[in-house]
Amino acid sequence: MEYGVKQEQEWLWVGLPEELDHFQAEQIREAVREKMQEAYIKYVVFDFEHTRLMDSSGIGLIAGRYREMAVRGGQVYVSHVSDSMKKVLTLSGLYRIVLPWEETITATESK
Amino acid sequence: MGNTNEMLVEFDAIGENEGFARVVVAAFASGLNPTLEELGDVKVAVSEAVTNGIIHGYGGQPGKIRIRAWKEGQTLTVQVEDRGKGIPDIEKAMEPMFTTKPEEERSGMGFSFMEAFTDDLQVESRVGEGTRVTMVKKMGEQNGSDNRTN
Numbered sequence: 001m002e003y004g005v006k007q008e009q010e011w012l013w014v015g016l017p018e019e020l021d022h023f024q025a026e027q028i029r030e031a032v033r034e035k036m037q038e039a040y041i042k043y044v045v046f047d048f049e050h051t052r053l054m055d056s057s058g059i060g061l062i063a064g065r066y067r068e069m070a071v072r073g074g075q076v077y078v079s080h081v082s083d084s085m086k087k088v089l090t091l092s093g094l095y096r097i098v099l100p101w102e103e104t105i106t107a108t109e110s111k
Numbered sequence: 112m113g114n115t116n117e118m119l120v121e122f123d124a125i126g127e128n129e130g131f132a133r134v135v136v137a138a139f140a141s142g143l144n145p146t147l148e149e150l151g152d153v154k155v156a157v158s159e160a161v162t163n164g165i166i167h168g169y170g171g172q173p174g175k176i177r178i179r180a181w182k183e184g185q186t187l188t189v190q191v192e193d194r195g196k197g198i199p200d201i202e203k204a205m206e207p208m209f210t211t212k213p214e215e216e217r218s219g220m221g222f223s224f225m226e227a228f229t230d231d232l233q234v235e236s237r238v239g240e241g242t243r244v245t246m247v248k249k250m251g252e253q254n255g256s257d258n259r260t261n
Contacts, residue, residue, distance in 0.1 A: 019133070022162040023126030029216070053133070053151060055158040056220040064216040084151055091227055092220055 001047040005031045010042040010074075018050050022057035029061055042074035045101055049080035059092040066097050077101040116142070117181040124165045124174040124193065132161045132178060132191075139180050140187050145250040152228035153187065153248055159221040160191035160244045166212065168195025168242055185252060190245045197238040205234065 001015035005028070012035055017024050035041065044065045048054075066076045079101035081089065089095050118139050122128045133154040140153055157178070164176045180189045198204045204211075205226075210219035226232050229246040236242040 019130060021126075021129045021133075021158050022166065023129050026126065053154055053158075055155050055162065056218045056224050057158075057162060059220055060216040060218040063218060084148065088155070088224075091224070092218065 001049055003050065005035055007035045007039050007041065010040060012036070012041045012044045013047065014044060015047045015049070016051045016054075016058075018052050020051055020054040020058035020061075022055070025057040025061040029064070032065065036068075040072075042069060042072050043077070044069055044074075045077040045079055046098075047079050048082065048085050051082070051085055054085060054088050056092065059088070059094060062094055062098060075099060077104060115181050115183050117179065119177070119179045121175050121177045124161075124169045124176045124195075126165060128176070129158055129161050129165070132176070133157050136178065136180055136189055139182070140250060143182060143185055143187060143251040149248065149250045153189070153250075156225045156228045156246050156248075157189060157191065159225050160189075160246070163221050163244070164191060164193035164195065164242070166215070166217070167198075168193035170196065186247060186249050188245065188247050190243060192241065192243040194241040197240055197242055198234070198236040199238050201234050201236055 001013060003015045003017050006013040012032065014028060014032065016028070046062055062076065062078070069076050076098045077100070078089065078098050081100065120135055122131065136157045137150055137154050140150060145153070161176055165171065168174065174193060174195055177192045178189065179192070180187065203209055205222040207223045208219040210217040222232070225244065225246060229248045231247040233245040234242065
C-alpha cells in the first residue's frame, strides 16, 4: 500500500512511510484523527510495505491506536513487516498486542 | 590512540531535521563499512536522541541540536547535545516506558532503544543547561575487511 490513510467502513488502512520517525508519526496521527472523525473505525491495519526504519515514535503511534481500538472492542494489525522491522516491534513488546495481518487472513481463509 | 576522524554538525531542533541527522551520521559511519543492520541501528539511535532534544530538551520551542561524531578504528562514537532544560532525574528518565509526555503518545522507550542499538550509552545532563547523550558502536567487523586508515 502506498503512503497514506484509507478508510473502508470500520477499517482504516495506514500505509507507513519509508522512515517512521517522530516527525512522520505526528503527521500520520493527524491524518488518522481526521478519518476517525469522519467514520467509526474499529480496525486499523498499519502497512509496513515501504518502511525501512522505525524508531520509538512509531511505537507510540501504533500503541495509541491500539488503545483507542481496544476500547471499542476492535483490533490493530501490522502487515508486510520486514525482518528488520520485526526487531523493533519485538523489542517494544508491540507484538503482544497487535496482530500480524498476513497470519490473520490466512487463518480466516482456511476456515 | 590511532587516527581520529571527527565531524561536527549543528541544526535547528525541528522535526524536519530528524531525517537529516540520521542521514548525516549514516554517511559518516559508512566509511567503516558497516552492515546494513549496523547502519540501521545507528540511525534509530540517532533518531531517538535527536527527537528527545526536540521534544523534551526544547519542548518543541526553537533551539539547536549539535551532533559530534568520531571514528577510531572500527568504533563510532556519536554525541547528541542540546542546550535545553535538562533532565532532573536521569535514572528515572532512562527507565523503560517512563515518559513525561504520555499525552503526546510518547512510548517512553527512547533510551531503551538507544541502549539496545548501541554498545554503550552515557547520558549527562544539567537542569537548565542541557543534555548530552554519548553512544558508542563498533561497526563493520562482520565484513572481515580492515578499513582503518593507520
